[in-house]
Amino acid sequence: MKKGNAKELITNNIVVVVLVLLVIGFSIGNSTFLKMANVINLFGQMCLNAILACGLTYVIILGGIDISVGSTMAITGILAAQAVLALGVESTFACMAISILVGLAAGAVIGLFIGWLIAYRGLVPMICTLALMQAFRGLAYIISGGGPVYGLPNGFSVLGAGRLIKTESFKTGIIPVIVIFTVIVVVIFHIILTKTVFGRHVFAVGSNASVAHMCGINTKMVTLKCHMICGITAGLAGIVAASKVNNGHPNTGDGYEMFAIAATVLGGTSLSGGTGSVARAMFGCAIIAVINNGMTLMEISAYWQKVVIGAIIILAVMLDMAQKGKADE
Amino acid sequence: MEPVLQVKNIAKEFPGVKALEDISIDFYPGECHALVGENGAGKSTLIKIIASIYKPTKGKVFLDGKECNFKTPKDALDAGIAVIQQETSIAPHLTVAENIYLGCEPRLKNGLLDRKKMEADAQAVLDEMGLEIDAHTLCSTLTAAQLQMVEIAKVISKHAKVVVLDEPTSSLSEKEIDSLFEQVRKMKAAKTTMIYVTHRMAELSIICERCSIFRDGLKVAEYMIKDVDEQTIVNSMVGRELGAFVKPDHTAKEEVLRVENLCQKGKFENVSFHANAGEIVAFSGLVGAGRTEVMEAIFGATKLTSGKVFLNGEEVHIKSPWDAISRGIGLATEDRRRTGLLLKKDIEENIALPNLPFHAKNGFVNVPWEKKVSEEYMEKLKIKAPNIQALCRNLSGGNQQKVILSKWLAAGVKLLILDEPTKGIDVNARAEFYALMDQFVEAGGAIIMVSSDMPEIIKVADRAYVMSEGRLTGELNRAEITELNLISLANPVSDGSDQKKKN
Numbered sequence: 001m002k003k004g005n006a007k008e009l010i011t012n013n014i015v016v017v018v019l020v021l022l023v024i025g026f027s028i029g030n031s032t033f034l035k036m037a038n039v040i041n042l043f044g045q046m047c048l049n050a051i052l053a054c055g056l057t058y059v060i061i062l063g064g065i066d067i068s069v070g071s072t073m074a075i076t077g078i079l080a081a082q083a084v085l086a087l088g089v090e091s092t093f094a095c096m097a098i099s100i101l102v103g104l105a106a107g108a109v110i111g112l113f114i115g116w117l118i119a120y121r122g123l124v125p126m127i128c129t130l131a132l133m134q135a136f137r138g139l140a141y142i143i144s145g146g147g148p149v150y151g152l153p154n155g156f157s158v159l160g161a162g163r164l165i166k167t168e169s170f171k172t173g174i175i176p177v178i179v180i181f182t183v184i185v186v187v188i189f190h191i192i193l194t195k196t197v198f199g200r201h202v203f204a205v206g207s208n209a210s211v212a213h214m215c216g217i218n219t220k221m222v223t224l225k226c227h228m229i230c231g232i233t234a235g236l237a238g239i240v241a242a243s244k245v246n247n248g249h250p251n252t253g254d255g256y257e258m259f260a261i262a263a264t265v266l267g268g269t270s271l272s273g274g275t276g277s278v279a280r281a282m283f284g285c286a287i288i289a290v291i292n293n294g295m296t297l298m299e300i301s302a303y304w305q306k307v308v309i310g311a312i313i314i315l316a317v318m319l320d321m322a323q324k325g326k327a328d329e
Numbered sequence: 330m331e332p333v334l335q336v337k338n339i340a341k342e343f344p345g346v347k348a349l350e351d352i353s354i355d356f357y358p359g360e361c362h363a364l365v366g367e368n369g370a371g372k373s374t375l376i377k378i379i380a381s382i383y384k385p386t387k388g389k390v391f392l393d394g395k396e397c398n399f400k401t402p403k404d405a406l407d408a409g410i411a412v413i414q415q416e417t418s419i420a421p422h423l424t425v426a427e428n429i430y431l432g433c434e435p436r437l438k439n440g441l442l443d444r445k446k447m448e449a450d451a452q453a454v455l456d457e458m459g460l461e462i463d464a465h466t467l468c469s470t471l472t473a474a475q476l477q478m479v480e481i482a483k484v485i486s487k488h489a490k491v492v493v494l495d496e497p498t499s500s501l502s503e504k505e506i507d508s509l510f511e512q513v514r515k516m517k518a519a520k521t522t523m524i525y526v527t528h529r530m531a532e533l534s535i536i537c538e539r540c541s542i543f544r545d546g547l548k549v550a551e552y553m554i555k556d557v558d559e560q561t562i563v564n565s566m567v568g569r570e571l572g573a574f575v576k577p578d579h580t581a582k583e584e585v586l587r588v589e590n591l592c593q594k595g596k597f598e599n600v601s602f603h604a605n606a607g608e609i610v611a612f613s614g615l616v617g618a619g620r621t622e623v624m625e626a627i628f629g630a631t632k633l634t635s636g637k638v639f640l641n642g643e644e645v646h647i648k649s650p651w652d653a654i655s656r657g658i659g660l661a662t663e664d665r666r667r668t669g670l671l672l673k674k675d676i677e678e679n680i681a682l683p684n685l686p687f688h689a690k691n692g693f694v695n696v697p698w699e700k701k702v703s704e705e706y707m708e709k710l711k712i713k714a715p716n717i718q719a720l721c722r723n724l725s726g727g728n729q730q731k732v733i734l735s736k737w738l739a740a741g742v743k744l745l746i747l748d749e750p751t752k753g754i755d756v757n758a759r760a761e762f763y764a765l766m767d768q769f770v771e772a773g774g775a776i777i778m779v780s781s782d783m784p785e786i787i788k789v790a791d792r793a794y795v796m797s798e799g800r801l802t803g804e805l806n807r808a809e810i811t812e813l814n815l816i817s818l819a820n821p822v823s824d825g826s827d828q829k830k831k832n
Contacts, residue, residue: 196692197685203674204682210668214630214660215683215736216651274673 014319015266015283022287026294033297040174046282046289047182048073048237048244048253052260053267053281054189055111055233058226060264061193061206063273064125066114066227069234069260071136073253076106076238078140081149081248084156092155092162099159103239104232110136111231115224133257140250149248160243178240185236189229190278202226206273262309263288265316272320288312331394333358333522334379334410334491339388341374343666348374348753349546352388356491361513361523363533363554366543366566367782372526375543376493379524380412381405392490403432409490413480413497421469426451428468429483454482458512474505481512492516493524498532510536528615530559542566577767579791581605584642585744585775586658588627591636596622597799600636604744604775609766611790611810612779614819619799620779621663624746628660629653640744654683659737663748663779665726669733672722676714677703679721680736687740706735710765727758734765745769748779763789783812795819 010017027034052069059066080099089095114132117123159181163173193199204212205222213219237256242248266284269276288309295305332355341349349371356362364372377383379390381399390397392408399405402412419428426448427434435443435450451464460478468476477497484492494513498506513536517523525537533540533554542550542565550565587603597619604610612620626633629647638645640656647653653660662668670679681699688695703717710731714724721729730750737745747766751759766789770776780786786793793805795818803818 195694197689197694198692200678200682200685200694203678204671207671207673208667211671212682214628214650214662214668216649216654216686217682218649218651274671 011323015268015280015287019283019287019290022290022294026290026297030294030297033294036170038293038297040170040176042289042293043179044176045293046285047176047178048241048256049259049263049288050182050282050285051185051233051237051240052256053263053285054186054278055230056260056264057267057269057276057278057281058189058193058202059125059230060261060269060271061202061273061276062223062226063206063271064118064223064226065261065271066125066129066230066234067257067261068110068114068129068133068136069230069237070253070256071133071140072107072110072231072234073238073241073256074140074250075110075136075143076103076235077242077252078144078149078248078250079106080239081152081156081242082143084152085149090153090155092158095153095155096159099156099239099243100236103235105235107232107235107238108228109231110235111228112224114231115227118227119220119223137250137254140252144248144250146250148250150246152246154246157243157246160240161246178244181240185233186278186282189233192229193278198222198225203274206275208274258309258313259288262313262316265313265320268320270320271317284316330357332356333393334524335391335394336375336379337389337391339375339378339385339390341371341378341383342386347546349378349385352548354541354548354551356522356524357539358490358520358522359517360538361517361525361536363525363527363537363540364543365527365530365533365540365562370543370566371546372543373495374546376412376495376524376526379405379491379493380410406487406489409488410493411484411487411489411491412493412495413477413484414495419468419476419479421467423468424464425455425462425466425468425471425479425482426464428479429454429464429486431483433487450486451482454486458482458485458515459508474501474509477501477505477509478512481509485516489521491522491524493526495526496528497525498527498529530562533559533562577771579608579770581791582607582773585640586627586777587639587642589637589639591623591626591638592634593622593626593631594634596626597796600796600801602794602801602804604777606743606773606775607770608791609770609776609778609789611786611793612777612796613783613786613793613815614781614796614802616781618796618819620796621748622799623796624660624748624777624779627653628658628746630660654740654742657741657743658746659683659740659742659744660746661730661733661737661748661750663752665729665733670721670729673720675718675720676707676712676724676732677717679732680706680717680739683736684740702739703735706739710735710738711761725758726754727762730754730758730762731765734762738769742774744775744777746777746779749781750778751780751782751785783815786810786815787812 032038056066056069080102083098083102084095087098089098114129117128118125158177160178162177163175164177165174166172167174193202201212201217201222204215204217205219209219238253241252263284264276264281265271266287267277267281269281291308292305295308334356337353339349339352352375364375366372374383378385381402381404392410397405397408399408420431423431429451430447435446437443448464455462455464458478458481462471462475462478468479471479497509501509513523527533537554540552540554540562541548542562544566552562583606584603585606589601591600592598600623614620622631625631627638627647629649629652638647645656647656666672671682677699680703685694688698700717706712707714707717712728712731712735714728721732724732751762754762766776778790787810790810791807793810793815794801795803795805795815797819805814
């Protein structure tokens with residue numbers, strides 16, 4: 001991290017190196033990869049994962065995990081869609097404001113519940129959220145009545161599918177609204193983690209909860225808040241996902257927890273806690289998006305994409321363990 | 330007679346701490362070899378190396394003249410080296426027989442468990458030992474002493490060549506100790522090589538033939554027990570240098586802390602004492618006497634069952650470490666590596682950690698303050714590190730302790746509780762640390778120092794309290810603090826075991 005030779009620089013920024021290599025590889029393999037349209041597309045594809053990874057970074061730094069985020073997305077997306085329908089609003093602004101508020105509130109409540117179970121009831125995060133992943137998915141089907149919530153005004157889709165700055169060659173617009181929204185979310189959660197006292201406490205609890213406790217930190221409260229943040233980002237991802245397809249579907253976010261965990265770990269956040277960064281997780285998101293996008297362009301089957309993502313998680317964890325092993329000697 | 334087990338030139342270093350240096354010992358069959366020394370002297374580390382739990386930094390272990398290259402503790406066990414730890418490793422939900430044969434269960438030809446043979450064999454071992462324990466009993470229903478016996482049965486059933494007992498008597502009553510010794514004698518008669526770790530001097534002459542004395546990671550002496558008296562052993566144990574520090578006399582000022590009838594169920598009861606500004610108050614006693622528990626409860630890390638705490642004359646209810654810190658109390662824990670420092674974080678972050686909320690602006694970390702205060706204390710306390718970004722894991726024990734002290738000084742605490750502050754710290758760093766403690770009380774602070782090191786207490790303390798088995802057994806003023814007084818107040822059973830020796 002500090003002064004070091006070139007080799008250290010590369011090992012410390014391995015994720016950037018891998019990303020660059022992948023981009024080079026895919027642009028050689030397929031000429032459309034680096035085309036403007038595809039690049040815009042690529043950023044759009046990253047967004048849901050990026051929002052999820054923000055909150056997951058917090059709980060993974062604590063040494064915990066939340067695999068229920070995909071199901072949480074479905075619930076908040078449906079609730080936002082239902083709220084917009086029930087209130088009968090049409091304007092873009094009103095749709096956005098309502099869905100963001102619903103996403104924040106529902107996500108926070110879910111996160112609070114998970115955090116309470118883990119911090120104050122002592123449940124193991126993996127088991128707790130595994131069970132809740134199932135339960136929330138069921139709830140999503142129940143509140144939606146088993147199918148998608150549709151018939152939404154066009155204004156609802158702007159957040160997820162709208163684009164700004166329309167030009168001659170890009171009639172639909174260049175910059176996706178979803179990218180702007182994601183950047184704002186990422187910046188906020190990056191600042192909270194790196195600049196605030198709370199952020200420091202997250203790292204302290206993740207490094208060694210006993211030391212943190214003895215330094216006057218309310219470790220349970222920190223755990224609760226981290227899960228709440230994770231719930232909030234899952235909630236926001238949920239409304240963005242619903243907006244993207246202009247309906248609230250109970251199937252939304254299925255399997256997204258894997259991508260988000262992979263992105264976080266690729267970004268150097270250790271699964272054993274204590275270290276991590278929201279900003280670096282974005283490189284992890286980029287790697288996953290590039291692999292998915294590149295493989296699609298090269299007409300590799302979606303089934304293989306799953307295999308590759310799984311393999312990448314394993315590799316990332318092995319890399320993390322190897323680095324820790326070196327440090328422990 | 331050929332030694333069965335030999336350790337040669339063993340050294341073990343942890344980041345920042347030299348736990349063992351150049352240890353060589355021969356262990357002979359049919360003999361009980363005691364390892365004695367103060368806490369942190371290195372006995373446990375050596376045992377863990379013998380049992381292959383740790384790898385030595387330097388040196389080798391030989392079993393029957395052959396070098397041991399065990400990869401795991403299981404390999405060592407298979408080769409015949411069995412360790413009985415202080416905390417038993419019995420699975421409480423299994424029966425006695427299942428525990429005895431755990432990992433080496435007899436099987437039928439078809440590969441299934443031969444439960445009948447296992448239970449019969451286990452019962453045979455128990456009967457042979459003269460124990461009245463049924464092999465079918467669930468271990469969760471046994472007493473601590475019985476569990477220890479099951480551990481021993483486990484070892485006997487494996488026909489171990491070398492048996493290590495790590496403070497086996499610390500949780501046993503007189504009568505139970507007798508039956509334990511009976512088993513030790515039987516094992517010795519069966520030519521087993523015994524290694525015995527203990528704090529109780531009186532036990533040495535009862536069952537041990539030899540002893541090696543450890544001090545600060547060094548083996549300072551080896552004696553045949555029959556050739557020496559207890560005093561010689563004690564002298565070489567505590568003959569620890571304290572470095573060039575001469576204690577000035579302090580005058581106690583106003584009272585800072587007073588506690589009345591503190592109780593914590595199962596840990597300590599009716600503890601009342603006070604600490605004044607301008608003095609160092611020591612807490613002496615054996616390990617497990619409840620001193621650490623009292624301090625942690627005062628600091629709010631654990632809950633008190635009952636009792637009153639007064640700070641500067643006012644009654645306070647400290648519910649969490651945060652309450653304690655905001656009222657000007659700091660606690661440096663005994664285990665720096667596990668509860669004192671974030672080892673993977675740097676000096677700056679560690680010094681700032683408890684202080685962040687006091688200097689934050691709207692919840693944001695005050696980065697310039699953080700840097701300034703860290704550099705200030707690094708300079709003031711002469712912390713030896715390249716810069717404030719040095720990771721704490723790479724610091725020596727003395728410097729780690731200075732970082733901990735810095736974070737409490739930066740918090741402006743008025744009462745500093747130090748639990749075994751110089752454990753695992755070398756002579757010079759120790760003298761330096763005493764000087765820092767002195768500065769703190771000269772400036773009007775109060776220090777409570779928990780220490781198991783008697784010469785340290787004699788040298789540093791203005792006043793001392795002694796605890797034994799969860800009770801305060803005495804208060805000594807400066808003139809009364811002598812090794813004799815400290816020992817006699819600290820020993821719970823100064824009658825039984827000592828008597829036996831004289832008989």
